[in-house]
Every structure is written in structure tokens, then in C-alpha cells.
Amino acid sequence: MSQAATTRVQHTIGDPLSDDPVVSRDTLEEIFSDIQADLRYDHELNGCLNCGICTATCPAAHYYDFSPREIVQLLWTENLEGIYDAMQEKIWACAQCYTCAARCPFGNSPGGLVMLMRETAIKHGLQSAKDVLRPFSRVLLKVISTGNQVSPDMIKPDHFADWGPNISKVEAPLKVLRQAIPVPTLNTTETSWEVNLKTSIELYTIWEMTGVLDQLETIDENLFDVITDIMDEKREDWEDWLEEQDEADEDDED
Ligand code: SF4
Numbered sequence: 001m002s003q004a005a006t007t008r009v010q011h012t013i014g015d016p017l018s019d020d021p022v023v024s025r026d027t028l029e030e031i032f033s034d035i036q037a038d039l040r041y042d043h044e045l046n047g048c049l050n051c052g053i054c055t056a057t058c059p060a061a062h063y064y065d066f067s068p069r070e071i072v073q074l075l076w077t078e079n080l081e082g083i084y085d086a087m088q089e090k091i092w093a094c095a096q097c098y099t100c101a102a103r104c105p106f107g108n109s110p111g112g113l114v115m116l117m118r119e120t121a122i123k124h125g126l127q128s129a130k131d132v133l134r135p136f137s138r139v140l141l142k143v144i145s146t147g148n149q150v151s152p153d154m155i156k157p158d159h160f161a162d163w164g165p166n167i168s169k170v171e172a173p174l175k176v177l178r179q180a181i182p183v184p185t186l187n188t189t190e191t192s193w194e195v196n197l198k199t200s201i202e203l204y205t206i207w208e209m210t211g212v213l214d215q216l217e218t219i220d221e222n223l224f225d226v227i228t229d230i231m232d233e234k235r236e237d238w239e240d241w242l243e244e245q246d247e248a249d250e251d252d253e254d
Pocket residue numbers: 054057058059060061068093094095096097098099100101110111112114
């Protein structure tokens with residue numbers, strides 16, 4: 001979701017850089033401009049009191065070297081190098097729970113700003129984005145090839161041999177954990193929804209039109225190739241099905 005320009009995009013960004021930035025000033029400015037140019041930026045950053053309420057209530061801040069206050073301050077002060085540095089690791093600690101947004105007296109959404117930084121990291125193909133998203137390639141493949149989600153009961157040692165011994169830790173307490181943490185649904189392979197071919201084709205169009213597939217190609221070219229082949233096959237199946245329907249209609253008319 002981006003637009004050509006917002007009221008906050010400036011022609012010159014005044015933040016001084018160190019003598020030896022890790023990437024060029026042009027790259028730093030381009031990344032920051034991409035974050036700013038998103039339509040949501042103006043809604044999610046309104047100023048910052050540096051009060052730290054967001055960090056005090058942030059679950060990720062309790063466990064990681066991460067502070068939503070710091071993220072907001074970096075953006076608010078247009079600290080180009082700091083923003084780039086935070087995109088190497090810190091932004092991936094956020095749990096996207098939006099507790100911060102509910103508490104900030106300025107109406108900021110630090111979690112929403114983190115999301116913009118993540119999307120920009122993907123757009124620019126930053127290594128941090130590739131590293132963080134690689135373990136999810138199987139889920140992406142499953143969702144795109146079947147249109148469906150991975151339900152907890154599918155996480156079995158037999159299906160995830162490449163996870164090694166760690167899979168047994170996941171499988172054993174999963175049901176207990178999900179019962180302990182209330183979630184709206186507890187889908188299994190029996191109860192999760194089925195996606196028909198037409199819906200899959202429509203989803204492909206949405207992913208193409210919204211740039212999701214371009215993003216995927218940026219971060220994982222091999223997965224993109226596999227998924228593109230699957231999409232082509234499904235589209236052919238859909239065309240065949242439509243032709244069969246036309247022929248059946250014609251037979252009915254005769
Ligand atoms: S959305 Fe992210 S930054 Fe905000 S409270 Fe949750 S984990 Fe922290």
C-alpha cells in the first residue's frame with residue numbers, strides 16, 4: 001500500500017550521517033523515503049513524547065533487544081543510519097500485538113510502523129528479511145499451493161524431517177499449549193476450510209496485483225519459481241474446467 005507522495009515526504013532529509021555509513025546515503029534515503037511514502041505512515045506517527053509507555057507494555061521488549069520507543073524515535077528524528085540498523089534485526093522481534101498502539105498518548109502505532117519497516121526490508125531484499133522469512137517458506141508454499149493454512153495437527157515429525165529433533169518439542173505439547181492459550185479457532189486438517197479452484201485463481205490475481213509475488217521473488221527466488229509453476233498448473237486446470245463447462249452447456253442446448 002503506497003502512494004507517490006505524502007505530506008511528510010521531504011526532498012532533503014537533514015539527518016547527519018557518520019563518516020562511514022554501512023551503505024550509501026542514497027540507499028539510506030531511498031529506504032526511509034519508501035517507509036514514509038506509505039499511506040499508513042501519516043496515521044501511525046504523530047509525534048513522540050519519548051515517554052516509554054509503549055516499551056513498558058511491549059511483550060517483545062521484555063525478551064529481546066527491542067524497544068518500540070526507540071523505533072518511533074528513530075523515525076521521528078529521521079535517523080537514517082539508526083533506521084537501517086534497526087531493520088537488520090530489531091524490527092523482527094515485534095509480535096504485532098499492537099498493545100503499544102492502544103497505549104500511546106500520541107496515537108502512534110509503533111507496531112504498525114514496524115510493519116512498514118518490515119515491508120520495506122522485503123522490498124529492498126535485505127538479508128535480515130530473507131533470514132527471518134526462510135523458515136516460513138514451507139508455510140507459504142502450502143498456503144499458495146492449496147489456499148489453505150497449516151493446521152497444528154499437520155506439524156508431525158514425519159512431515160518435517162528436516163527440522164531434526166526439534167520437531168518433537170513442537171509436536172508434544174502443541175495441543176496442551178493451544179488449549180492453555182485461548183485462540184478463536186483450533187483448526188485441524190478436518191475442520192479447516194477447503195479452498196476451491198476458482199478461489200485459488202482469484203487469490204493468485206490478488207497476490208499479483210498487490211505485489212505480494214514480487215516481494216516473494218525478492219526474498220526467495222527458488223520458492224517463487226516453484227510457486228509460479230504451481231500457479232500455472234492450477235490456472236490451466238481452471239481453463240480446462242471452464243472449457244468442460246462450456247462443452248457441457250452446448251451439449252445441453254443440442
Ligand atoms: S505491536 Fe510490537 S512493538 Fe507494539 S507492543 Fe506489540 S510487540 Fe511491542
